Amino acid sequence: MTRVAVLGTGVTCTALSVPLADNGHDVRLVGTHLDREIIDRIKTSSVHPGLDEELPVSVKAYQLEEASQAFAGAEIVLSGVNSFGVRWAGELLAGLLPDRALVIAIAKGLEAGADGELRILTDLLTESWSASQRASHSVSAIAGPMIAGEVAARRDTCVVFAGRDQAALDRLASAFRTDAYRVWTSTDLVGCEVCAALKNCYALGVGLAHGVLEAPDASGRPDRMHNYEAALFAQGAAEMRHMAALLGGDPETAGWLPGVGDMYVTSIGGRNVQVGRLLGAGARFEDASARLGHPTLEGAAAIREIGEALPKLARRGMVNPEDFPLLRHLYEVIALDLPLDIPWRSFFGGEPGHDRATAHAPGTRD
């Protein structure tokens, strides 16, 4: 039996308590200051209001002021806060981490520095840690297609634990792995983190297809735009590959669970797709977000972060100004309120017969 402390009670990290408890581990969920009511519900009824599954009775819930009690003796720490809380979580964990605990995180995003340099979130998490904490707690991350409710319902799920320390990955994987929650490992932490962040951006892009036919000036024919959304999906896959390589990761990571697998599941539904649909129908981003109740949109946040970084990276010669045409246009639509006008001709290295050089397979540019 391993003691596992979980910081955060979002649906994803809470759902992960199910395979952990099924494996007989001692799971302790610690709510943030935003999670008081969720913790109270779990304490009294083992029910998380956002998950349609009762949690195993062995899972214990703790309010934030009980965190040191929950973390005492934990051998595994799961950082379950989303991309907006990573720094906060890192500072809190700096004071809570038991010696030699393994750390794994689920936030999805990239952060841009002043010169456009893009950082993965596991590196932000450890920013406030001491050198010895950083040396003794390798931080891994979870990637791959993982809808929380399905994990909690013990539906077949295949994921990837990514990190720089293979031994840590193996120990983490065997703590979480069940006959329903299946875990592969990858030492391409950068590639996996890039894919995890970008899949939200491109799922928002795929969602545009659902909305274009609802625009006031659309022809009104009932046809869906499957060819349109498939082309966006393919361009997203190519840009993921390129970004993984740009940040020093393995471009092939885009080709399996962490990349196209996760992008597939994210493109089928969810908040980022819903925002895309409203944008496709002509809404401005702020209006679309308001109509959905201003949900947490890691995809939109990553589009802003990367969209602002790309011109800086181009000025430094690290990318070409015409690279990442889909991501740049998503930035124009979301951050600059420009009208939707998919730059098809710039996709896949440039459609032959137009301005851009006639590169064929996008992989050749990596």
Added chain:
Amino acid sequence: MTRVAVLGTGVTCTALSVPLADNGHDVRLVGTHLDREIIDRIKTSSVHPGLDEELPVSVKAYQLEEASQAFAGAEIVLSGVNSFGVRWAGELLAGLLPDRALVIAIAKGLEAGADGELRILTDLLTESWSASQRASHSVSAIAGPMIAGEVAARRDTCVVFAGRDQAALDRLASAFRTDAYRVWTSTDLVGCEVCAALKNCYALGVGLAHGVLEAPDASGRPDRMHNYEAALFAQGAAEMRHMAALLGGDPETAGWLPGVGDMYVTSIGGRNVQVGRLLGAGARFEDASARLGHPTLEGAAAIREIGEALPKLARRGMVNPEDFPLLRHLYEVIALDLPLDIPWRSFFGGEPGHDRATAHAPGTRD
């Protein structure tokens, strides 16, 4: 104006007459012996019964006995028959091909020889041609996400013309390319043809997820199996990549429009997915096919062809016996009537902690 002769009146090749006619070309659709009524309908009303769009009036239809009239002076020949008619089409075209006509084909599949060697369909098409015909008519193929009705409705569509002769590809692409039908080119004919065939197989696999919850012994909970289908999609993408490399193509072709782009659109709907759904719910393949009215199933045909070839290729040392676990299981379900039991542990090079070696990123095995 270019004269284009089209053999076959399936929805896909008929839809392609729209961008061709929009570009001012002289398009001549020639029906096979199965297409008499379709040709009569188009002759009298410009309507194809399977396409919800009127064809441009400049598109002319011909019965099979009028084929030599239709083909006279054609500079481009589009072979529109499906995988089951490729040899027949090749023999017919041998007698009809005008000098120097460019040929492009749309059939999706692979054919296995006696020793398991897998051949792409463009090579079957030319089997009965003379050496000089083969030398003077480079055969190209169309790959990528392309639902016929959307092409006919002039919805944005991005495709790839693949072939061995770049000059031929450029001429073909500029004959078909419009502001809605966008064409890239690739000289990786083998990779594109492999992806075009395999995407049907794996879309059938993705369809399984839709059916599993409808099985009599399923828990009946209304959850969809998105994680399940996304894992099948990702394994399909990895196997596509492997098969492209095995046959001498470029594995990176699996990463954009011809691979994951086309697999995405095929996984959203269509006959192969419907068969998968019935299999997922427990039907035997023959029953599933009968319930759908025995449709043309290029995916099921390719699964049989490749599934029979793989053990032969393994005996010859060209693949490992445990390679292509998803395709081999689809073969077991479709051809051997074995019960569905997804071999998750064999996916992505083998889940660590089980029988198979702990390979991590599938790309490392290419």
